[in-house]
Amino acid sequence: MPIQVLDTHVADLIAAGEVVERPASVVKELIENALDAAATQLTIEISHGGMSMIRVTDNGSGIPFEEAETAFLRHATSKLHTAGDLEAIGTLGFRGEALAAIAAVSRLTLFSRTPNAPFGVSLSIDGGIVTAKEEAGCPFGTTIVIRDLFFNTPARLKFMKRDASEGAAVFAAVQRLALSQPEVSIQFFRDGTQELLTPGDGKLASALYSVLGRDLALGFVPAEGSGEDIQVSGFVSMPTCCRGTRGYQHFFVNGRQIRSRLLTAALEEAYRNQKMVGRFPGCVLHVTMKKNALDVNVHPAKTEVKFLSDKKVFSAVHYTVLSALGAKIPRPTLDLTPPTVSSNDSKIRLEMPPSTPAPKFPVPTQQTTIVSTPPAARAAPPASPPTHEQPLTREPLTTQAVDFRMVGEVFKTYIVVEQNDAIFFIDKHAAHERIQFDRMKSEAYQPMSQELLAPLVFTPSPEECTALLDQIPLLSTFGFVVEDFGGGALMVRALPFDLAPQNAESALCELAAELLTGEPPTASTARDALLHTMACKAAIRGGETSSKEELLELAAAVMSDAVRYCPHGRPVATKLTRSQLEKQFKRT
Numbered sequence: 001m002p003i004q005v006l007d008t009h010v011a012d013l014i015a016a017g018e019v020v021e022r023p024a025s026v027v028k029e030l031i032e033n034a035l036d037a038a039a040t041q042l043t044i045e046i047s048h049g050g051m052s053m054i055r056v057t058d059n060g061s062g063i064p065f066e067e068a069e070t071a072f073l074r075h076a077t078s079k080l081h082t083a084g085d086l087e088a089i090g091t092l093g094f095r096g097e098a099l100a101a102i103a104a105v106s107r108l109t110l111f112s113r114t115p116n117a118p119f120g121v122s123l124s125i126d127g128g129i130v131t132a133k134e135e136a137g138c139p140f141g142t143t144i145v146i147r148d149l150f151f152n153t154p155a156r157l158k159f160m161k162r163d164a165s166e167g168a169a170v171f172a173a174v175q176r177l178a179l180s181q182p183e184v185s186i187q188f189f190r191d192g193t194q195e196l197l198t199p200g201d202g203k204l205a206s207a208l209y210s211v212l213g214r215d216l217a218l219g220f221v222p223a224e225g226s227g228e229d230i231q232v233s234g235f236v237s238m239p240t241c242c243r244g245t246r247g248y249q250h251f252f253v254n255g256r257q258i259r260s261r262l263l264t265a266a267l268e269e270a271y272r273n274q275k276m277v278g279r280f281p282g283c284v285l286h287v288t289m290k291k292n293a294l295d296v297n298v299h300p301a302k303t304e305v306k307f308l309s310d311k312k313v314f315s316a317v318h319y320t321v322l323s324a325l326g327a328k329i330p331r332p333t334l335d336l337t338p339p340t341v342s343s344n345d346s347k348i349r350l351e352m353p354p355s356t357p358a359p360k361f362p363v364p365t366q367q368t369t370i371v372s373t374p375p376a377a378r379a380a381p382p383a384s385p386p387t388h389e390q391p392l393t394r395e396p397l398t399t400q401a402v403d404f405r406m407v408g409e410v411f412k413t414y415i416v417v418e419q420n421d422a423i424f425f426i427d428k429h430a431a432h433e434r435i436q437f438d439r440m441k442s443e444a445y446q447p448m449s450q451e452l453l454a455p456l457v458f459t460p461s462p463e464e465c466t467a468l469l470d471q472i473p474l475l476s477t478f479g480f481v482v483e484d485f486g487g488g489a490l491m492v493r494a495l496p497f498d499l500a501p502q503n504a505e506s507a508l509c510e511l512a513a514e515l516l517t518g519e520p521p522t523a524s525t526a527r528d529a530l531l532h533t534m535a536c537k538a539a540i541r542g543g544e545t546s547s548k549e550e551l552l553e554l555a556a557a558v559m560s561d562a563v564r565y566c567p568h569g570r571p572v573a574t575k576l577t578r579s580q581l582e583k584q585f586k587r588t
């Protein structure tokens with residue numbers, strides 16, 4: 001074929017492919033236009049997943065009669081005029097492409113009326129061709145109706161999923177936009193049923209509540225912070241309310257929803273050592289900065305941006321989230337309602353981290369008499385092994401003057417504490433694990449090594465063996481002396497003091513399992529994984545007998561708020577209030 005310029009219709013169809021991928025992208029563009037037109041009320045209706053009909057009605061500024069057709073031409077926009085305007089975009093739209101693209105691949109009708117205009121306009125476009133334009137009596141604002149999306153692009157039509165999937169994608173897009181603009185009341189109807197109504201009272205908390213529902217919203221805490229010229233505000237999920245996917249992460253930059261690896265990393269980094277492996281925090285975070293501190297013109301669907309300074313943005317978000325998590329998060333309270341079983345129960349379920357891999361070979365029996373203390377290189381005096389007759393926390397807790405009464409211990413696992421009008425149940429293992437973790441993680445921690453009289457030899461799986469051999473330098477800084485024994489086996493000659501020799505093999509296998517889950521470990525994630533394992537092994541276990549002093553000390557640490565979550569993100573304490581109890585006895 002000779003080289004020739006494509007006719008406008010074909011060019012429009014190609015361009016439409018970039019902007020209009022599926023019903024959800026149409027809805028997103030139409031809502032963005034309504035928001036740019038300063039609408040305060042928006043109704044979105046779809047049928048058959050948006051494939052047969054999408055209607056978006058707003059009470060915004062409207063389109064003048066004379067400009068109605070122009071709005072549907074490619075590169076027609078009222079939002080910028082000069083190249084200079086691109087430097088500082090303040091509207092959601094700016095490419096002047098959406099209406100042209102949508103009109104090219106559907107049957108579209110526009111009704112619009114500007115304030116004070118005696119009448120409005122109705123305009124019909126079929127596959128990009130204007131078929132009718134009339135004066136119309138209509139309310140102020142704009143209504144756009146899209147029917148038969150992709151009727152003239154069978155190749156695209158073929159890729160559409162079931163109505164339910166397309167409808168779900170539309171709903172997700174509407175939810176994100178509702179979270180981006182708490183000032184706007186947004187209503188969504190699917191096949192005649194109302195599925196969302198946000199109050200538009202300007203409060204992000206209200207929008208969050210409407211979008212996520214009560215149960216989920218309760219798992220979020222406010223986050224507020226700022227960095228150099230950057231403000232961050234919104235909500236982040238509590239470590240215990242992390243989910244199996246990243247689907248609850250919503251980032252908005254200057255009101256624009258975006259996807260960003262940088263922001264995801266800044267968020268997730270703040271949860272290191274607080275949440276369970278394989279779980280992801282949720283968030284609704286609004287990041288605000290000067291318009292010229294970012295480039296929004298890097299993606300056809302405008303869902304990505306480039307920041308002038310990645311570093312500043314990362315720190316602002318990271319520290320905002322960190323401080324939100326450090327702030328007073330209420331302790332989970334006991335739910336005394338009988339559980340209802342339902343497959344799509346929206347309650348947050350916590351999953352336990354992967355269980356300990358079973359040892360592959362029995363531990364040789366001639367092992368483990370501790371003879372020598374620290375290698376000469378270590379100057380500090382040896383710390384004693386954790387016998388649990390020692391104080392459980394190294395720092396004296398005398399500064400923590402907290403007022404509570406320890407009632408006792410139940411099931412050799414939970415410490416029961418009374419404080420004001422509430423009873424707390426403290427998981428002694430989880431609490432002690434956190435204390436151990438913080439102690440070992442602190443700058444002051446000097447790991448001490450204990451040499452085994454008879455070295456321990458065991459055979460992990462080949463991947464576990466490689467994962468551990470890769471970490472020999474890290475292991476040695478904590479007092480492990482581990483060598484390749486040949487034939488897939490490992491030999492352990494020395495251990496950290498904090499680890500009892502009988503726990504060495506399971507600790508190393510657990511560490512290997514943790515190193516093998518998720519992304520390949522970096523130096524610092526490997527270090528955390530090792531600390532997790534050692535803290536867990538060094539902590540008293542449920543079922544073990546503890547002295548009253550030990551229990552008191554743990555209770556004091558927890559009640560003083562020094563300890564909130566175990567390093568895997570499980571809560572260390574749960575609360576039962578007096579009124580909850582009284583309700584059970586029908587006293588109230």
Ligand code: ADP
Nearest residue numbers: 033037071077078093094095096097098099142
């Ligand atoms: P862009 O949003 O990038 O400017 P669009 O193709 O989405 O491009 O819209 C073209 C123009 O039509 C907009 O610049 C705006 O002036 C007008 N417009 C579109 N939708 C609306 C609406 N809901 N209310 C008022 N004006 C609108």
Ligand code: MG
Nearest residue numbers: 029033093098
């Ligand atoms: Mg637009």
